[in-house]
Amino acid sequence: MLLAAIGLLLFLLPLAGLVVKAPWSQVGPALGAPETASALGLSLLCSLCATAAALVLGIPLALLLSRTSGTLRRLLRALTTLPMVLPPVVGGVALLLAFGRRGLVGSLLYQAFGVQIPFTTTAAVMAETFVAMPFLVIAVEAGMRSLDHRYEEAARALGASSWTVFSRVTLPLLRPAIFSGAVLCWARALGEFGATITFAGNFPGRTQTVPIAVYIALESNPDSAIVLSLILLAVSIAVLVGMRDRWLGAP
Protein backbone atom coordinates (compact mmCIF):
# COMPACT_ATOMS: atom_id res chain seq x y z
CA MET A 1 0.00 0.00 0.00
CA LEU A 2 2.78 2.39 0.98
CA LEU A 3 4.68 1.69 -2.22
CA ALA A 4 1.54 2.19 -4.25
CA ALA A 5 0.95 5.51 -2.49
CA ILE A 6 4.52 6.60 -3.23
CA GLY A 7 4.02 5.60 -6.83
CA LEU A 8 0.84 7.65 -7.07
CA LEU A 9 2.51 10.62 -5.40
CA LEU A 10 5.28 10.45 -7.98
CA PHE A 11 2.62 11.10 -10.62
CA LEU A 12 0.57 13.52 -8.58
CA LEU A 13 3.16 15.84 -6.96
CA PRO A 14 4.70 17.23 -10.15
CA LEU A 15 1.24 17.93 -11.55
CA ALA A 16 0.26 19.62 -8.30
CA GLY A 17 3.48 21.64 -8.40
CA LEU A 18 2.70 22.79 -11.92
CA VAL A 19 -0.82 23.86 -11.01
CA VAL A 20 -0.01 25.41 -7.61
CA LYS A 21 3.11 27.30 -8.65
CA ALA A 22 1.58 28.54 -11.89
CA PRO A 23 1.58 32.33 -12.11
CA TRP A 24 -2.17 32.45 -12.75
CA SER A 25 -2.20 36.25 -12.96
CA GLN A 26 0.36 36.01 -15.77
CA VAL A 27 -1.60 33.57 -17.91
CA GLY A 28 -3.33 36.26 -19.96
CA PRO A 29 -0.23 38.35 -20.75
CA ALA A 30 1.96 35.26 -21.29
CA LEU A 31 -0.54 33.86 -23.79
CA GLY A 32 -0.62 37.19 -25.58
CA ALA A 33 3.15 37.36 -25.94
CA PRO A 34 4.17 37.04 -29.60
CA GLU A 35 6.73 34.25 -29.03
CA THR A 36 4.13 32.16 -27.18
CA ALA A 37 1.55 32.66 -29.90
CA SER A 38 4.04 31.79 -32.59
CA ALA A 39 5.16 28.61 -30.78
CA LEU A 40 1.55 27.55 -30.25
CA GLY A 41 0.62 28.20 -33.88
CA LEU A 42 3.68 26.35 -35.14
CA SER A 43 3.04 23.41 -32.81
CA LEU A 44 -0.56 23.15 -33.98
CA LEU A 45 0.49 23.34 -37.65
CA CYS A 46 3.32 20.81 -37.32
CA SER A 47 1.35 18.30 -35.23
CA LEU A 48 -1.65 18.46 -37.59
CA CYS A 49 0.61 18.05 -40.63
CA ALA A 50 2.34 15.13 -38.93
CA THR A 51 -1.03 13.52 -38.14
CA ALA A 52 -2.16 14.02 -41.74
CA ALA A 53 1.07 12.47 -43.01
CA ALA A 54 0.64 9.59 -40.57
CA LEU A 55 -2.92 9.01 -41.84
CA VAL A 56 -1.88 9.02 -45.49
CA LEU A 57 1.15 6.77 -44.97
CA GLY A 58 0.15 4.88 -41.83
CA ILE A 59 -3.21 3.45 -42.94
CA PRO A 60 -1.73 1.65 -45.99
CA LEU A 61 1.13 0.49 -43.79
CA ALA A 62 -1.34 -0.89 -41.23
CA LEU A 63 -3.24 -2.72 -43.99
CA LEU A 64 0.01 -4.20 -45.29
CA LEU A 65 0.91 -5.31 -41.76
CA SER A 66 -2.47 -6.91 -41.17
CA ARG A 67 -2.19 -8.90 -44.40
CA THR A 68 1.25 -10.33 -43.85
CA SER A 69 2.18 -13.17 -41.55
CA GLY A 70 5.17 -15.05 -40.24
CA THR A 71 8.70 -13.66 -40.31
CA LEU A 72 7.86 -10.82 -42.69
CA ARG A 73 5.15 -9.62 -40.34
CA ARG A 74 7.43 -9.74 -37.32
CA LEU A 75 10.06 -7.83 -39.23
CA LEU A 76 7.66 -5.14 -40.46
CA ARG A 77 6.13 -4.85 -37.02
CA ALA A 78 9.48 -4.42 -35.34
CA LEU A 79 10.39 -1.76 -37.88
CA THR A 80 7.18 0.23 -37.39
CA THR A 81 7.20 0.04 -33.62
CA LEU A 82 10.90 0.85 -33.25
CA PRO A 83 10.31 4.65 -33.08
CA MET A 84 8.04 4.04 -30.07
CA VAL A 85 10.89 2.63 -27.99
CA LEU A 86 13.80 4.44 -29.62
CA PRO A 87 14.99 7.48 -27.62
CA PRO A 88 13.63 10.44 -29.64
CA VAL A 89 17.02 12.11 -29.72
CA VAL A 90 18.45 9.03 -31.43
CA GLY A 91 15.60 9.29 -33.92
CA GLY A 92 16.64 12.89 -34.55
CA VAL A 93 20.26 11.88 -35.12
CA ALA A 94 19.13 9.11 -37.46
CA LEU A 95 16.94 11.51 -39.43
CA LEU A 96 19.89 13.90 -39.69
CA LEU A 97 22.11 11.12 -41.05
CA ALA A 98 19.49 10.17 -43.61
CA PHE A 99 18.18 13.56 -44.70
CA GLY A 100 20.97 15.91 -43.64
CA ARG A 101 22.98 17.74 -46.28
CA ARG A 102 25.59 14.98 -46.20
CA GLY A 103 23.07 12.27 -45.34
CA LEU A 104 22.15 9.12 -47.20
CA VAL A 105 19.28 10.67 -49.17
CA GLY A 106 19.82 14.29 -48.20
CA SER A 107 23.09 14.59 -50.15
CA LEU A 108 21.35 13.41 -53.33
CA LEU A 109 18.47 15.85 -52.76
CA TYR A 110 20.92 18.67 -52.22
CA GLN A 111 22.96 17.84 -55.31
CA ALA A 112 19.96 17.32 -57.55
CA PHE A 113 17.59 20.05 -56.41
CA GLY A 114 19.53 22.16 -53.90
CA VAL A 115 16.97 21.12 -51.29
CA GLN A 116 17.93 21.13 -47.60
CA ILE A 117 15.54 19.58 -45.15
CA PRO A 118 17.19 19.89 -41.70
CA PHE A 119 16.35 22.90 -39.56
CA THR A 120 13.19 23.74 -41.50
CA THR A 121 9.50 23.44 -40.61
CA THR A 122 9.40 20.41 -42.91
CA ALA A 123 12.05 18.81 -40.71
CA ALA A 124 9.93 19.47 -37.61
CA VAL A 125 6.95 17.77 -39.30
CA MET A 126 9.11 14.82 -40.39
CA ALA A 127 10.53 14.38 -36.88
CA GLU A 128 7.04 14.42 -35.35
CA THR A 129 5.71 11.98 -37.97
CA PHE A 130 8.65 9.64 -37.36
CA VAL A 131 7.94 9.48 -33.64
CA ALA A 132 4.13 9.58 -33.67
CA MET A 133 3.08 7.45 -36.67
CA PRO A 134 3.58 4.09 -34.92
CA PHE A 135 0.71 4.95 -32.57
CA LEU A 136 -1.64 5.26 -35.54
CA VAL A 137 -0.29 2.18 -37.31
CA ILE A 138 -0.71 0.00 -34.21
CA ALA A 139 -4.28 1.21 -33.59
CA VAL A 140 -5.39 0.74 -37.20
CA GLU A 141 -3.72 -2.65 -37.52
CA ALA A 142 -5.50 -3.86 -34.39
CA GLY A 143 -8.79 -2.57 -35.80
CA MET A 144 -8.08 -4.32 -39.10
CA ARG A 145 -7.40 -7.65 -37.41
CA SER A 146 -10.57 -7.54 -35.36
CA LEU A 147 -12.67 -6.59 -38.38
CA ASP A 148 -15.29 -9.12 -39.50
CA HIS A 149 -14.10 -9.82 -43.04
CA ARG A 150 -17.50 -11.07 -44.11
CA TYR A 151 -18.54 -7.44 -44.61
CA GLU A 152 -15.88 -7.17 -47.28
CA GLU A 153 -16.91 -10.53 -48.77
CA ALA A 154 -20.54 -9.44 -48.84
CA ALA A 155 -19.53 -6.24 -50.62
CA ARG A 156 -17.50 -8.17 -53.18
CA ALA A 157 -20.35 -10.57 -53.82
CA LEU A 158 -22.56 -7.54 -54.45
CA GLY A 159 -20.20 -6.61 -57.27
CA ALA A 160 -18.02 -3.98 -55.58
CA SER A 161 -14.48 -3.47 -56.92
CA SER A 162 -11.51 -3.65 -54.57
CA TRP A 163 -11.40 0.14 -54.30
CA THR A 164 -15.15 0.41 -53.58
CA VAL A 165 -14.86 -2.28 -50.92
CA PHE A 166 -11.97 -0.43 -49.31
CA SER A 167 -13.44 3.07 -49.45
CA ARG A 168 -17.08 2.28 -48.72
CA VAL A 169 -16.82 -0.71 -46.37
CA THR A 170 -13.35 -1.24 -44.88
CA LEU A 171 -12.51 2.41 -44.12
CA PRO A 172 -15.89 3.30 -42.56
CA LEU A 173 -15.76 0.17 -40.41
CA LEU A 174 -12.25 1.13 -39.31
CA ARG A 175 -13.30 4.69 -38.45
CA PRO A 176 -13.26 4.24 -34.66
CA ALA A 177 -9.78 2.67 -34.77
CA ILE A 178 -8.49 5.33 -37.17
CA PHE A 179 -9.94 8.10 -35.00
CA SER A 180 -8.44 6.89 -31.75
CA GLY A 181 -5.11 6.17 -33.46
CA ALA A 182 -5.08 9.68 -34.98
CA VAL A 183 -5.82 11.35 -31.64
CA LEU A 184 -3.06 9.39 -29.94
CA CYS A 185 -0.69 10.18 -32.80
CA TRP A 186 -1.56 13.88 -32.67
CA ALA A 187 -1.04 14.07 -28.90
CA ARG A 188 2.35 12.40 -29.27
CA ALA A 189 3.33 14.73 -32.12
CA LEU A 190 2.27 17.79 -30.12
CA GLY A 191 4.58 16.86 -27.26
CA GLU A 192 7.53 15.82 -29.42
CA PHE A 193 10.82 17.35 -28.27
CA GLY A 194 13.95 15.22 -28.66
CA ALA A 195 13.80 14.28 -32.34
CA THR A 196 12.53 17.72 -33.32
CA ILE A 197 15.25 19.74 -31.59
CA THR A 198 17.93 17.42 -32.96
CA PHE A 199 16.71 17.31 -36.57
CA ALA A 200 14.95 20.69 -36.85
CA GLY A 201 16.73 22.78 -34.24
CA ASN A 202 15.41 25.74 -32.31
CA PHE A 203 14.41 28.55 -34.65
CA PRO A 204 11.55 30.66 -33.29
CA GLY A 205 8.69 30.85 -35.80
CA ARG A 206 10.23 28.09 -37.96
CA THR A 207 10.98 25.07 -35.79
CA GLN A 208 10.45 26.23 -32.22
CA THR A 209 7.39 24.23 -31.18
CA VAL A 210 5.80 24.54 -27.72
CA PRO A 211 7.90 21.83 -25.98
CA ILE A 212 11.09 23.42 -27.30
CA ALA A 213 9.88 26.89 -26.30
CA VAL A 214 9.14 25.56 -22.81
CA TYR A 215 12.66 24.17 -22.48
CA ILE A 216 14.29 27.37 -23.73
CA ALA A 217 12.03 29.72 -21.74
CA LEU A 218 12.67 27.89 -18.47
CA GLU A 219 16.04 29.71 -18.32
CA SER A 220 14.97 33.19 -19.31
CA ASN A 221 11.24 33.46 -18.69
CA PRO A 222 9.99 30.77 -16.30
CA ASP A 223 6.44 32.16 -16.14
CA SER A 224 5.98 31.74 -19.87
CA ALA A 225 7.41 28.18 -19.65
CA ILE A 226 4.90 27.26 -16.95
CA VAL A 227 1.96 28.72 -18.87
CA LEU A 228 2.94 26.77 -21.98
CA SER A 229 3.31 23.64 -19.87
CA LEU A 230 -0.17 24.20 -18.50
CA ILE A 231 -1.52 24.38 -22.03
CA LEU A 232 0.10 21.06 -22.95
CA LEU A 233 -1.27 19.54 -19.73
CA ALA A 234 -4.75 20.82 -20.56
CA VAL A 235 -4.53 19.27 -24.04
CA SER A 236 -3.44 15.93 -22.55
CA ILE A 237 -6.33 15.95 -20.09
CA ALA A 238 -8.75 16.89 -22.87
CA VAL A 239 -7.50 13.94 -24.97
CA LEU A 240 -7.83 11.62 -22.00
CA VAL A 241 -11.36 12.83 -21.21
CA GLY A 242 -12.41 12.76 -24.86
CA MET A 243 -11.21 9.17 -25.29
CA ARG A 244 -12.19 7.92 -21.83
CA ASP A 245 -14.76 5.49 -23.17
CA ARG A 246 -12.18 3.89 -25.37
CA TRP A 247 -9.25 3.82 -22.93
CA LEU A 248 -10.51 4.17 -19.40
CA GLY A 249 -14.00 2.71 -19.71
CA ALA A 250 -12.95 -0.74 -20.84
CA PRO A 251 -12.81 -3.20 -17.93
Added chain:
Amino acid sequence: MSLEAKLTAERPGFTLLVDLSIAAGETVAILGPNGAGKTTLLRALAGLVPVKGHVSLDGEVLDDSVTGRHVPTERRHVGLVFQDHVLFPHLSVLDNVAFGLRAQGERDASRVAHGWLDRAGLADREQSMPHELSGGQAQRVALLRTLATQPRLLLLDEPLSALDVTVRAEVRRELSRQLADFSGVRLLVTHDPLEAIALADRLVVLEHGEVVQEGTPEEVTAHPRSRFVADLAGVNLLRGTAHGDHVTLANGTEVAAPEAGQGEVFAVIHPRAVALYLARPEGTPRNVWRGRSEDVDLHGERVRVRISGPVPLVAEVTPAAVRQLRLDAGAEVWVSVKATEVSVYPA
Protein backbone atom coordinates in the same frame (compact mmCIF):
# COMPACT_ATOMS: atom_id res chain seq x y z
CA MET B 1 -29.26 -21.10 -67.18
CA SER B 2 -27.58 -23.66 -65.02
CA LEU B 3 -24.68 -24.32 -62.73
CA GLU B 4 -22.09 -27.01 -63.38
CA ALA B 5 -19.54 -27.56 -60.66
CA LYS B 6 -16.94 -30.27 -60.44
CA LEU B 7 -14.45 -29.17 -57.86
CA THR B 8 -12.14 -30.00 -55.02
CA ALA B 9 -11.07 -27.57 -52.33
CA GLU B 10 -8.55 -28.24 -49.62
CA ARG B 11 -9.61 -27.17 -46.14
CA PRO B 12 -7.90 -27.80 -42.84
CA GLY B 13 -9.05 -31.26 -41.79
CA PHE B 14 -10.79 -32.38 -44.97
CA THR B 15 -10.98 -32.15 -48.74
CA LEU B 16 -14.19 -30.99 -50.35
CA LEU B 17 -15.03 -33.10 -53.39
CA VAL B 18 -18.23 -32.19 -55.18
CA ASP B 19 -19.80 -32.88 -58.56
CA LEU B 20 -22.98 -30.90 -58.83
CA SER B 21 -25.24 -29.59 -61.54
CA ILE B 22 -28.28 -27.44 -60.92
CA ALA B 23 -30.80 -26.17 -63.45
CA ALA B 24 -32.14 -22.63 -63.41
CA GLY B 25 -35.32 -22.32 -61.41
CA GLU B 26 -34.36 -25.29 -59.29
CA THR B 27 -33.69 -24.97 -55.58
CA VAL B 28 -31.11 -27.39 -54.24
CA ALA B 29 -30.49 -27.74 -50.55
CA ILE B 30 -27.06 -28.82 -49.35
CA LEU B 31 -27.75 -30.71 -46.16
CA GLY B 32 -25.17 -32.03 -43.78
CA PRO B 33 -23.80 -32.02 -40.26
CA ASN B 34 -21.54 -29.25 -38.98
CA GLY B 35 -18.08 -29.36 -40.50
CA ALA B 36 -19.20 -31.32 -43.56
CA GLY B 37 -17.97 -28.60 -45.93
CA LYS B 38 -21.30 -26.97 -46.77
CA THR B 39 -20.13 -23.41 -46.23
CA THR B 40 -16.85 -24.13 -47.98
CA LEU B 41 -18.83 -25.26 -51.03
CA LEU B 42 -20.80 -21.99 -51.09
CA ARG B 43 -17.65 -19.94 -50.64
CA ALA B 44 -15.96 -21.90 -53.41
CA LEU B 45 -18.85 -21.23 -55.79
CA ALA B 46 -18.73 -17.54 -54.81
CA GLY B 47 -15.03 -17.47 -55.70
CA LEU B 48 -13.91 -16.74 -52.14
CA VAL B 49 -12.02 -20.03 -51.72
CA PRO B 50 -9.44 -21.32 -54.22
CA VAL B 51 -10.60 -24.50 -55.94
CA LYS B 52 -9.29 -27.15 -58.30
CA GLY B 53 -11.65 -28.28 -61.01
CA HIS B 54 -14.25 -26.64 -63.16
CA VAL B 55 -17.17 -24.34 -62.36
CA SER B 56 -19.41 -22.83 -64.99
CA LEU B 57 -22.58 -20.79 -64.80
CA ASP B 58 -24.87 -20.42 -67.82
CA GLY B 59 -22.01 -21.73 -69.96
CA GLU B 60 -19.57 -19.08 -68.70
CA VAL B 61 -16.49 -20.64 -67.13
CA LEU B 62 -15.93 -19.21 -63.64
CA ASP B 63 -13.14 -21.51 -62.54
CA ASP B 64 -10.97 -23.88 -64.51
CA SER B 65 -7.77 -25.21 -63.05
CA VAL B 66 -6.60 -26.48 -66.46
CA THR B 67 -6.70 -23.07 -68.16
CA GLY B 68 -6.05 -21.25 -64.89
CA ARG B 69 -9.19 -19.18 -65.30
CA HIS B 70 -10.66 -17.65 -62.16
CA VAL B 71 -13.39 -15.02 -62.27
CA PRO B 72 -13.16 -12.89 -59.11
CA THR B 73 -16.17 -12.77 -56.79
CA GLU B 74 -17.20 -9.25 -57.76
CA ARG B 75 -17.60 -10.22 -61.42
CA ARG B 76 -19.48 -13.51 -60.91
CA HIS B 77 -22.97 -12.09 -60.42
CA VAL B 78 -23.57 -14.43 -57.54
CA GLY B 79 -25.71 -13.47 -54.59
CA LEU B 80 -24.48 -14.51 -51.18
CA VAL B 81 -26.76 -14.46 -48.13
CA PHE B 82 -25.13 -15.19 -44.80
CA GLN B 83 -26.43 -16.87 -41.67
CA ASP B 84 -26.55 -13.58 -39.81
CA HIS B 85 -27.47 -10.72 -42.11
CA VAL B 86 -24.00 -9.03 -42.40
CA LEU B 87 -25.69 -5.74 -43.29
CA PHE B 88 -23.19 -2.88 -43.40
CA PRO B 89 -23.58 -1.34 -39.93
CA HIS B 90 -22.65 2.18 -41.06
CA LEU B 91 -25.24 2.37 -43.86
CA SER B 92 -29.01 2.82 -43.64
CA VAL B 93 -31.32 0.06 -44.79
CA LEU B 94 -31.89 1.90 -48.08
CA ASP B 95 -28.16 2.37 -48.68
CA ASN B 96 -27.53 -1.28 -47.86
CA VAL B 97 -30.00 -2.38 -50.52
CA ALA B 98 -28.66 0.25 -52.94
CA PHE B 99 -25.02 -0.77 -52.33
CA GLY B 100 -24.85 -3.52 -54.93
CA LEU B 101 -26.86 -1.49 -57.43
CA ARG B 102 -24.41 1.43 -57.09
CA ALA B 103 -21.46 -0.94 -57.43
CA GLN B 104 -22.99 -2.14 -60.69
CA GLY B 105 -23.28 1.45 -61.93
CA GLU B 106 -27.06 1.77 -61.56
CA ARG B 107 -27.80 5.55 -61.60
CA ASP B 108 -31.19 5.27 -59.98
CA ALA B 109 -29.95 2.99 -57.21
CA SER B 110 -31.94 4.66 -54.42
CA ARG B 111 -35.19 4.52 -56.35
CA VAL B 112 -34.71 0.88 -57.36
CA ALA B 113 -33.76 -0.03 -53.80
CA HIS B 114 -36.84 1.76 -52.52
CA GLY B 115 -38.95 -0.29 -54.93
CA TRP B 116 -37.56 -3.56 -53.53
CA LEU B 117 -38.15 -2.48 -49.92
CA ASP B 118 -41.63 -1.21 -50.77
CA ARG B 119 -42.69 -4.50 -52.40
CA ALA B 120 -41.46 -6.37 -49.33
CA GLY B 121 -43.41 -4.07 -47.02
CA LEU B 122 -40.22 -2.65 -45.48
CA ALA B 123 -40.41 0.88 -46.93
CA ASP B 124 -41.07 2.39 -43.51
CA ARG B 125 -37.73 1.04 -42.24
CA GLU B 126 -35.55 2.31 -45.08
CA GLN B 127 -34.00 5.15 -43.05
CA SER B 128 -33.29 2.84 -40.09
CA MET B 129 -29.80 1.64 -39.29
CA PRO B 130 -29.25 -2.14 -39.27
CA HIS B 131 -28.89 -2.30 -35.47
CA GLU B 132 -32.39 -0.87 -35.12
CA LEU B 133 -33.98 -3.79 -36.98
CA SER B 134 -35.27 -7.02 -35.52
CA GLY B 135 -33.43 -10.18 -36.50
CA GLY B 136 -36.13 -11.18 -38.96
CA GLN B 137 -36.27 -7.75 -40.59
CA ALA B 138 -32.47 -7.61 -40.89
CA GLN B 139 -32.37 -11.00 -42.63
CA ARG B 140 -35.18 -9.94 -45.00
CA VAL B 141 -33.26 -6.75 -45.86
CA ALA B 142 -30.11 -8.83 -46.43
CA LEU B 143 -32.05 -11.03 -48.86
CA LEU B 144 -33.39 -7.95 -50.71
CA ARG B 145 -29.90 -6.44 -50.85
CA THR B 146 -28.74 -9.56 -52.67
CA LEU B 147 -31.79 -10.02 -54.91
CA ALA B 148 -31.69 -6.35 -55.99
CA THR B 149 -28.41 -7.02 -57.84
CA GLN B 150 -30.23 -9.71 -59.87
CA PRO B 151 -27.63 -12.43 -59.42
CA ARG B 152 -27.55 -15.46 -61.70
CA LEU B 153 -26.80 -17.74 -58.81
CA LEU B 154 -28.23 -17.33 -55.35
CA LEU B 155 -26.22 -18.85 -52.50
CA LEU B 156 -27.96 -18.97 -49.13
CA ASP B 157 -25.85 -20.00 -46.14
CA GLU B 158 -28.18 -21.17 -43.37
CA PRO B 159 -30.34 -18.08 -43.88
CA LEU B 160 -32.79 -18.90 -41.08
CA SER B 161 -30.72 -20.60 -38.43
CA ALA B 162 -29.73 -17.42 -36.55
CA LEU B 163 -33.40 -16.42 -36.11
CA ASP B 164 -35.73 -17.06 -33.21
CA VAL B 165 -38.14 -19.92 -33.75
CA THR B 166 -41.07 -17.49 -33.70
CA VAL B 167 -39.85 -15.35 -36.60
CA ARG B 168 -38.26 -18.23 -38.48
CA ALA B 169 -41.55 -19.38 -39.97
CA GLU B 170 -42.37 -15.87 -41.13
CA VAL B 171 -38.99 -15.33 -42.79
CA ARG B 172 -39.18 -18.82 -44.30
CA ARG B 173 -42.50 -17.95 -45.96
CA GLU B 174 -41.02 -14.77 -47.40
CA LEU B 175 -37.89 -16.62 -48.52
CA SER B 176 -40.06 -19.24 -50.19
CA ARG B 177 -42.00 -16.51 -52.02
CA GLN B 178 -38.83 -14.70 -53.11
CA LEU B 179 -37.23 -17.95 -54.28
CA ALA B 180 -40.29 -18.69 -56.42
CA ASP B 181 -39.90 -15.30 -58.17
CA PHE B 182 -36.18 -15.74 -58.69
CA SER B 183 -35.30 -17.20 -62.07
CA GLY B 184 -31.63 -18.08 -61.50
CA VAL B 185 -29.95 -21.04 -59.86
CA ARG B 186 -30.70 -21.39 -56.15
CA LEU B 187 -28.49 -23.17 -53.67
CA LEU B 188 -29.35 -23.35 -50.01
CA VAL B 189 -27.08 -24.65 -47.29
CA THR B 190 -28.72 -25.88 -44.12
CA HIS B 191 -28.52 -28.38 -41.33
CA ASP B 192 -32.23 -28.07 -40.64
CA PRO B 193 -34.17 -30.78 -42.50
CA LEU B 194 -37.45 -28.85 -42.22
CA GLU B 195 -35.86 -25.85 -43.95
CA ALA B 196 -34.52 -28.11 -46.67
CA ILE B 197 -37.80 -29.90 -47.25
CA ALA B 198 -39.84 -26.67 -47.17
CA LEU B 199 -37.65 -24.76 -49.61
CA ALA B 200 -35.84 -27.23 -51.84
CA ASP B 201 -36.76 -29.33 -54.86
CA ARG B 202 -33.71 -31.52 -54.44
CA LEU B 203 -31.49 -32.44 -51.51
CA VAL B 204 -27.77 -33.04 -51.69
CA VAL B 205 -26.37 -34.59 -48.53
CA LEU B 206 -22.78 -33.65 -47.82
CA GLU B 207 -20.66 -35.44 -45.22
CA HIS B 208 -16.91 -35.17 -44.62
CA GLY B 209 -16.62 -33.05 -47.76
CA GLU B 210 -18.30 -35.59 -50.05
CA VAL B 211 -21.77 -36.03 -51.49
CA VAL B 212 -23.23 -39.14 -49.88
CA GLN B 213 -26.73 -38.92 -51.29
CA GLU B 214 -28.94 -36.79 -53.49
CA GLY B 215 -32.53 -36.80 -54.67
CA THR B 216 -35.93 -35.38 -53.87
CA PRO B 217 -36.67 -35.02 -50.14
CA GLU B 218 -38.95 -38.10 -50.39
CA GLU B 219 -36.30 -40.24 -52.07
CA VAL B 220 -33.61 -39.23 -49.63
CA THR B 221 -35.61 -39.87 -46.49
CA ALA B 222 -37.06 -43.14 -47.83
CA HIS B 223 -33.62 -44.67 -48.46
CA PRO B 224 -31.11 -43.08 -46.09
CA ARG B 225 -27.51 -43.83 -46.97
CA SER B 226 -25.94 -42.38 -43.85
CA ARG B 227 -26.52 -42.13 -40.14
CA PHE B 228 -27.08 -38.38 -40.55
CA VAL B 229 -29.97 -38.83 -42.99
CA ALA B 230 -31.41 -41.74 -41.02
CA ASP B 231 -31.49 -39.51 -37.95
CA LEU B 232 -33.21 -36.80 -39.97
CA ALA B 233 -35.82 -39.25 -41.18
CA GLY B 234 -36.09 -40.67 -37.68
CA VAL B 235 -35.35 -44.27 -38.67
CA ASN B 236 -32.84 -46.97 -37.70
CA LEU B 237 -30.16 -47.55 -40.28
CA LEU B 238 -28.10 -50.76 -40.36
CA ARG B 239 -25.39 -51.76 -42.78
CA GLY B 240 -24.31 -55.29 -43.60
CA THR B 241 -23.95 -58.03 -46.18
CA ALA B 242 -27.09 -59.62 -47.64
CA HIS B 243 -27.37 -63.40 -48.04
CA GLY B 244 -30.76 -64.01 -49.64
CA ASP B 245 -33.10 -64.06 -46.64
CA HIS B 246 -30.94 -62.30 -44.07
CA VAL B 247 -28.41 -59.51 -43.58
CA THR B 248 -25.21 -60.14 -41.59
CA LEU B 249 -24.06 -57.09 -39.67
CA ALA B 250 -20.40 -56.25 -39.04
CA ASN B 251 -20.58 -57.76 -35.52
CA GLY B 252 -21.88 -61.07 -36.91
CA THR B 253 -25.52 -60.65 -35.89
CA GLU B 254 -27.99 -61.94 -38.48
CA VAL B 255 -31.08 -59.87 -39.23
CA ALA B 256 -33.81 -61.76 -41.07
CA ALA B 257 -35.26 -59.91 -44.04
CA PRO B 258 -37.13 -61.44 -46.98
CA GLU B 259 -35.63 -60.87 -50.41
CA ALA B 260 -32.56 -59.14 -49.02
CA GLY B 261 -30.61 -59.96 -52.18
CA GLN B 262 -26.83 -60.27 -52.15
CA GLY B 263 -23.86 -58.01 -51.36
CA GLU B 264 -23.44 -54.82 -49.37
CA VAL B 265 -26.77 -53.38 -48.29
CA PHE B 266 -28.46 -50.87 -46.04
CA ALA B 267 -31.38 -52.01 -43.90
CA VAL B 268 -33.91 -49.57 -42.47
CA ILE B 269 -36.19 -50.33 -39.53
CA HIS B 270 -38.79 -47.82 -38.44
CA PRO B 271 -38.83 -47.30 -34.65
CA ARG B 272 -42.54 -48.15 -34.59
CA ALA B 273 -41.73 -51.61 -35.95
CA VAL B 274 -39.49 -52.34 -32.96
CA ALA B 275 -41.42 -54.14 -30.21
CA LEU B 276 -40.19 -54.51 -26.63
CA TYR B 277 -41.07 -57.30 -24.15
CA LEU B 278 -40.14 -58.31 -20.62
CA ALA B 279 -40.22 -62.03 -21.51
CA ARG B 280 -38.96 -63.68 -24.67
CA PRO B 281 -41.79 -63.39 -27.24
CA GLU B 282 -43.15 -66.56 -28.90
CA GLY B 283 -44.44 -66.92 -32.44
CA THR B 284 -43.88 -65.17 -35.76
CA PRO B 285 -41.13 -62.52 -35.25
CA ARG B 286 -37.88 -64.01 -36.49
CA ASN B 287 -35.66 -61.23 -35.16
CA VAL B 288 -35.37 -61.44 -31.39
CA TRP B 289 -32.46 -60.04 -29.34
CA ARG B 290 -31.68 -59.14 -25.75
CA GLY B 291 -31.31 -55.41 -25.21
CA ARG B 292 -30.99 -52.76 -22.56
CA SER B 293 -32.82 -49.44 -22.36
CA GLU B 294 -30.24 -46.63 -22.43
CA ASP B 295 -32.17 -43.45 -22.97
CA VAL B 296 -35.81 -42.35 -23.08
CA ASP B 297 -37.09 -39.32 -24.98
CA LEU B 298 -40.63 -38.00 -25.43
CA HIS B 299 -41.71 -37.37 -29.06
CA GLY B 300 -45.22 -35.95 -29.13
CA GLU B 301 -47.44 -38.63 -27.65
CA ARG B 302 -44.96 -41.41 -28.21
CA VAL B 303 -41.75 -42.25 -26.39
CA ARG B 304 -38.52 -43.10 -28.17
CA VAL B 305 -36.26 -45.53 -26.36
CA ARG B 306 -32.65 -46.09 -27.32
CA ILE B 307 -31.78 -49.78 -26.91
CA SER B 308 -28.25 -51.16 -26.80
CA GLY B 309 -27.45 -54.78 -27.59
CA PRO B 310 -26.26 -56.83 -30.57
CA VAL B 311 -28.37 -54.54 -32.79
CA PRO B 312 -28.54 -50.99 -31.38
CA LEU B 313 -31.97 -49.61 -32.26
CA VAL B 314 -34.42 -46.86 -31.39
CA ALA B 315 -37.90 -48.13 -30.50
CA GLU B 316 -41.05 -46.05 -30.39
CA VAL B 317 -43.53 -47.11 -27.71
CA THR B 318 -46.45 -45.69 -25.72
CA PRO B 319 -45.93 -43.97 -22.35
CA ALA B 320 -47.88 -46.88 -20.82
CA ALA B 321 -45.30 -49.34 -22.13
CA VAL B 322 -42.49 -47.28 -20.58
CA ARG B 323 -44.15 -47.73 -17.16
CA GLN B 324 -44.92 -51.43 -17.63
CA LEU B 325 -41.43 -52.32 -18.82
CA ARG B 326 -39.75 -49.83 -16.42
CA LEU B 327 -37.75 -48.67 -19.41
CA ASP B 328 -36.37 -45.56 -17.80
CA ALA B 329 -34.52 -47.63 -15.21
CA GLY B 330 -32.00 -49.08 -17.66
CA ALA B 331 -34.18 -52.18 -17.93
CA GLU B 332 -33.18 -55.40 -19.66
CA VAL B 333 -35.73 -56.17 -22.38
CA TRP B 334 -36.38 -58.47 -25.29
CA VAL B 335 -36.38 -56.70 -28.66
CA SER B 336 -38.28 -58.07 -31.63
CA VAL B 337 -38.68 -56.92 -35.23
CA LYS B 338 -40.77 -58.68 -37.85
CA ALA B 339 -38.68 -59.70 -40.85
CA THR B 340 -41.17 -58.02 -43.17
CA GLU B 341 -40.56 -54.66 -41.40
CA VAL B 342 -36.87 -54.65 -42.41
CA SER B 343 -36.46 -52.70 -45.64
CA VAL B 344 -33.28 -53.57 -47.54
CA TYR B 345 -31.64 -51.75 -50.46
CA PRO B 346 -28.16 -51.91 -52.00
CA ALA B 347 -25.41 -49.81 -50.43
